[in-house]
Amino acid sequence: MPSWPTETKYISHDTTRIDGVAKVTGRARYASDIQAEGWLYGMILRAKWPAAKITDINLEPALKVSGIKAAVLARGQEMTVRFYGEEIAAVAGTSKQACLDALRAIEITAQPLPFVARENDAKKASAPQVWPGSSNHPEPKPRERGNVEAAFKDCAAVIEGFYSTPVQIHNPMETMGNTVSWTDDGLTAWSSTQGISSVRDGLAGALKLDHSQVRVITEYMGGGFGAKFGAGAEGVLAAKLSKEAKAPVRLMLTRFDQNLAVGNRASSFQKIKMGAAADGTLLAFEAENYGTAGIGAGGDGGGGGGGADIPLPYLYKVANSRVKQSAVAVNAGSARAFRAPGNPPASFGMESAMDDLAVKLGMDPLELRLKNDPNPIRQKEYKLGAEKFGWKEKYRKPGSSKGVVKTGIGCAGAAWPAGGGNRNTQGEAQISPDGSIEFRLGVQDIGTGTRTVIAVIAAELLGLTPGQITVKVGDTRFPPGPGSGGSTTCPSISPTVFDICTKALEQLQTQTGIPDARGKNWFAACKKIGINPITVHGQWRDGLSSNPAGGVQFAEVEVDTETGQVTVKKMLGVHDCGLIINRLTLESQINGGIIMGMGYALYEERVMDDLSGVVLNPNFETYKLPGIADVPEIEVILVNMPERGVVGIGEPATVPTAGAIANAVANAIGVRIGSLPITPAKILAALGKVPPTHA
Amino acid sequence: MKNSAPENPGAHSRRTFLKSLGTVAATAATAQVKTVAAELEKANAEKIIGPDAVPVTLNVNGEKIKLLLEPRVTLLDALRNYSSLTGAKEGCDRATCGACTVLFDDAPIYACQKLAIEAQGHAITTVEGLAKDGKLNKVQLAFIEKDALQCGYCTPGFVMSITALLKKNFHPTADEVKHACAGNLCRCGCHPHILQAALKAAGVEHASKTEVVTYA
Numbered sequence: 001m002p003s004w005p006t007e008t009k010y011i012s013h014d015t016t017r018i019d020g021v022a023k024v025t026g027r028a029r030y031a032s033d034i035q036a037e038g039w040l041y042g043m044i045l046r047a048k049w050p051a052a053k054i055t056d057i058n059l060e061p062a063l064k065v066s067g068i069k070a071a072v073l074a075r076g077q078e079m080t081v082r083f084y085g086e087e088i089a090a091v092a093g094t095s096k097q098a099c100l101d102a103l104r105a106i107e108i109t110a111q112p113l114p115f116v117a118r119e120n121d122a123k124k125a126s127a128p129q130v131w132p133g134s135s136n137h138p139e140p141k142p143r144e145r146g147n148v149e150a151a152f153k154d155c156a157a158v159i160e161g162f163y164s165t166p167v168q169i170h171n172p173m174e175t176m177g178n179t180v181s182w183t184d185d186g187l188t189a190w191s192s193t194q195g196i197s198s199v200r201d202g203l204a205g206a207l208k209l210d211h212s213q214v215r216v217i218t219e220y221m222g223g224g225f226g227a228k229f230g231a232g233a234e235g236v237l238a239a240k241l242s243k244e245a246k247a248p249v250r251l252m253l254t255r256f257d258q259n260l261a262v263g264n265r266a267s268s269f270q271k272i273k274m275g276a277a278a279d280g281t282l283l284a285f286e287a288e289n290y291g292t293a294g295i296g297a298g299g300d301g302g303g304g305g306g307g308a309d310i311p312l313p314y315l316y317k318v319a320n321s322r323v324k325q326s327a328v329a330v331n332a333g334s335a336r337a338f339r340a341p342g343n344p345p346a347s348f349g350m351e352s353a354m355d356d357l358a359v360k361l362g363m364d365p366l367e368l369r370l371k372n373d374p375n376p377i378r379q380k381e382y383k384l385g386a387e388k389f390g391w392k393e394k395y396r397k398p399g400s401s402k403g404v405v406k407t408g409i410g411c412a413g414a415a416w417p418a419g420g421g422n423r424n425t426q427g428e429a430q431i432s433p434d435g436s437i438e439f440r441l442g443v444q445d446i447g448t449g450t451r452t453v454i455a456v457i458a459a460e461l462l463g464l465t466p467g468q469i470t471v472k473v474g475d476t477r478f479p480p481g482p483g484s485g486g487s488t489t490c491p492s493i494s495p496t497v498f499d500i501c502t503k504a505l506e507q508l509q510t511q512t513g514i515p516d517a518r519g520k521n522w523f524a525a526c527k528k529i530g531i532n533p534i535t536v537h538g539q540w541r542d543g544l545s546s547n548p549a550g551g552v553q554f555a556e557v558e559v560d561t562e563t564g565q566v567t568v569k570k571m572l573g574v575h576d577c578g579l580i581i582n583r584l585t586l587e588s589q590i591n592g593g594i595i596m597g598m599g600y601a602l603y604e605e606r607v608m609d610d611l612s613g614v615v616l617n618p619n620f621e622t623y624k625l626p627g628i629a630d631v632p633e634i635e636v637i638l639v640n641m642p643e644r645g646v647v648g649i650g651e652p653a654t655v656p657t658a659g660a661i662a663n664a665v666a667n668a669i670g671v672r673i674g675s676l677p678i679t680p681a682k683i684l685a686a687l688g689k690v691p692p693t694h695a
Numbered sequence: 696m697k698n699s700a701p702e703n704p705g706a707h708s709r710r711t712f713l714k715s716l717g718t719v720a721a722t723a724a725t726a727q728v729k730t731v732a733a734e735l736e737k738a739n740a741e742k743i744i745g746p747d748a749v750p751v752t753l754n755v756n757g758e759k760i761k762l763l764l765e766p767r768v769t770l771l772d773a774l775r776n777y778s779s780l781t782g783a784k785e786g787c788d789r790a791t792c793g794a795c796t797v798l799f800d801d802a803p804i805y806a807c808q809k810l811a812i813e814a815q816g817h818a819i820t821t822v823e824g825l826a827k828d829g830k831l832n833k834v835q836l837a838f839i840e841k842d843a844l845q846c847g848y849c850t851p852g853f854v855m856s857i858t859a860l861l862k863k864n865f866h867p868t869a870d871e872v873k874h875a876c877a878g879n880l881c882r883c884g885c886h887p888h889i890l891q892a893a894l895k896a897a898g899v900e901h902a903s904k905t906e907v908v909t910y911a
Contacts (some may be wrong), residue, residue, distance in 0.1 A: 222848030547741020
């Protein structure tokens with residue numbers, strides 16, 4: 001069995017990004033920066049109705065606008081619109097201004113249809129069907145273990161709560177989009193994607209091209225968080241425009257487009273009943289949950305499924321449980337994978353219920369967790385975290401904080417059972433007689449430092465420095481790699497780079513007779529290669545990576561009971577991720593997960609108007625992200641477990657944050673806010689200072 | 696949705712507005728109207744610009760760039776789409792994300808909110824112009840050292856905002872850094888490292904509090 005070195009110079013240490021200079025100088029070229037020879041600007045016309053029957057679309061007036069070179073339909077002259085913002089047509093022209101004029105010129109004949117925008121309304125039998133002939137809300141199938149009714153009778157304490165989470169929108173800083181050039185030789189797409197292979201396959205499938213005719217390049221991309229795996233309607237439209245205009249087309253979504261049509265995290269409405277014995281042992285759990293995945297729910301003929309299910313009961317061992325879940329279809333953009341799908345809402349619901357139960361039992365909520373969490377790693381993490389955070393010293397009974405500004409603390413746990421390496425990952429390295437070495441992997445760097453991970457591992461195993469390693473990623477012409485998602489990237493590429501390095505050293509030995517080509521022998525060995533460079537192909541190997549990953553987080557908040565403002569004073573994340581590859585970029589990723597979780601806890605929510613079916617906040621002035629002044633001191637404890645090999649961290653880092661913050665707020669004010677985001681209005685309503693809000 | 700032809704952007708210009716006012720103003724005699732008349736005279740003296748493309752000269756990173764642009768083209772659009780300076784990023788095109796931040800005579804501005812024609816005669820600095828003779832400025836260096844970036848798309852904007860801050864305030868406090876970056880968004884969540892990088896660039900070292908604990 002292969003194993004990672006134990007004495008290391010780079011692995012588990014701090015290495016600055018090898019593409020840092022490109023990113024701080026503006027030299028890094030993102031999909032939205034590509035200026036292919038003769039490129040045109042592309043834009044999409046979107047539906048202004050949440051539901052409508054379109055009977056005619058006239059593109060002629062658009063084509064008459066000066067500078068417009070192509071106009072194409074998204075689906076056809078006739079189409080059914082199912083959400084506000086759905087793609088209808090697209091234009092390409094010599095300037096953004098020409099495209100704006102052309103979109104206004106397109107004539108559409110349409111008949112608005114009945115629609116439904118809210119989960120609660122969509123569940124009613126009288127609601128308009130989002131997918132005609134298919135129920136918006138198919139009967140949930142219960143999942144049952146043990147005897148729930150009998151177990152509740154044995155409980156010393158039982159709580160019932162209603163916990164809800166909003167639709168959250170990915171909003172990467174670079175919107176989705178591509179520059180596409182479609183010529184007789186094939187199609188090249190410079191794509192802002194987290195999956196070059198899946199975009200290639202998607203474009204080839206939609207445009208009826210061979211996979212070999214499609215090349216996808218992603219040198220740099222501006223964030224994805226789960227939304228950017230597919231070719232998308234915008235990718236296909238850009239390709240069609242390029243074909244018609246006979247020129248490359250850059251079609252990037254506007255911020256509005258991004259908020260309407262290209263994915264989100266499904267909402268959840270969790271009715272939870274949970275009970276425990278007097279010593280805190282959980283005995284019974286019952287939950288009924290529904291949420292909306294927009295038009296992504298209910299469309300599969302029989303209805304159901306649809307991406308709104310969450311893993312309940314979360315984390316804890318409960319012998320008797322019954323869970324009923326269902327997805328509700330509404331006229332809104334479809335849900336997509338979003339950082340740790342299902343887990344942040346499940347964590348929020350379950351961990352809120354845990355704290356509510358702890359109150360009823362008169363127990364410290366941390367003790368209740370230690371009593372019921374079966375995972376030994378999290379047990380250790382809670383203990384480490386509690387010590388560093390000063391849990392014992394800081395913990396007060398809920399609502400006992402004095403004064404106008406009340407303080408509170410809370411904690412929550414995370415699990416990410418998926419992750420692990422993608423067995424199909426491949427890569428190659430070319431070693432030249434001058435000692436230079438270039439790695440090529442068909443993976444992409446979503447911002448987690450994938451390039452740097454490759455350089456760190458190669459430098460360690462070859463006895464070089466990371467700066468001596470050239471890394472090329474983001475091209476489907478390279479050996480295939482995984483999508484950047486699900487905490488799988490690092491565990492996929494690390495063993496692959498290990499394999500390449502092992503084979504490179506073997507081949508150098510065979511070819512040059514130098515027994516160990518590493519370090520000080522490297523250049524001498526390479527000199528003896530001969531005239532042509534050698535190319536070594538490698539693939540993922542077993543035994544060097546694993547899953548799952550977990551972690552726990554602690555939050556300290558201040559709540560102003562006069563304004564309802566919540567200020568997060570401190571976050572502590574304790575996370576395990578197997579063998580640490582690059583401590584520096586790992587810390588960045590955990591910070592990022594926590595800050596995204598803060599947004600989920602306090603600020604973010606897609607707001608639909610139920611009367612018009614319109615998304616009311618499809619932009620950054622009304623869809624609020626955490627800003628630098630909102631971000632508290634963040635401390636991180638990394639639990640290094642080299643014996644587990646490489647484990648991803650992207651997902652677990654964002655899972656428990658909202659639950660920990662919500663529990664801290666409840667601890668501060670003595671009242672549970674069961675609905676995210678925890679806005680000042682909800683706080684004031686919970687304190688009886690204003691009438692309750694409609695939510 | 697039957698759309699009428701797009702409105703002539705010139706139809707409601709300040710000039711025509713004042714002109715229509717002027718016919719009324721000619722017979723009135725109040726001081727206020729005199730002011731309007733003076734404005735009208737000034738407006739009439741202005742050259743009518745657009746809606747077609749006009750020559751525009753921008754001074755970017757110390758170099759003159761000559762472009763032919765419709766007056767409605769923004770500085771950001773001019774940089775990114777009419778020249779090859781794509782360092783300033785477009786994240787929203789409506790003054791909310793800060794990815795397009797550039798220096799306008801040393802002051803940080805959103806390039807998406809300035810028309811290119813208005814930017815003429817001013818010194819524009821983009822992220823491409825910060826490194827002199829290939830030497831990164833201290834903010835850029837600190838961003839790399841502190842890993843104040845992940846996907847890197849918001850990075851040019853943050854680097855410009857902090858560079859502008861350090862030009863007028865050599866020793867900012869953490870709160871002053873936060874204030875200077877209030878107009879910049881980051882979705883990867885690099886804020887703690889951005890703050891550390893800004894303070895590092897100002898000479899204040901902030902050690903990471905991250906602890907590594909071995910499980911076994």
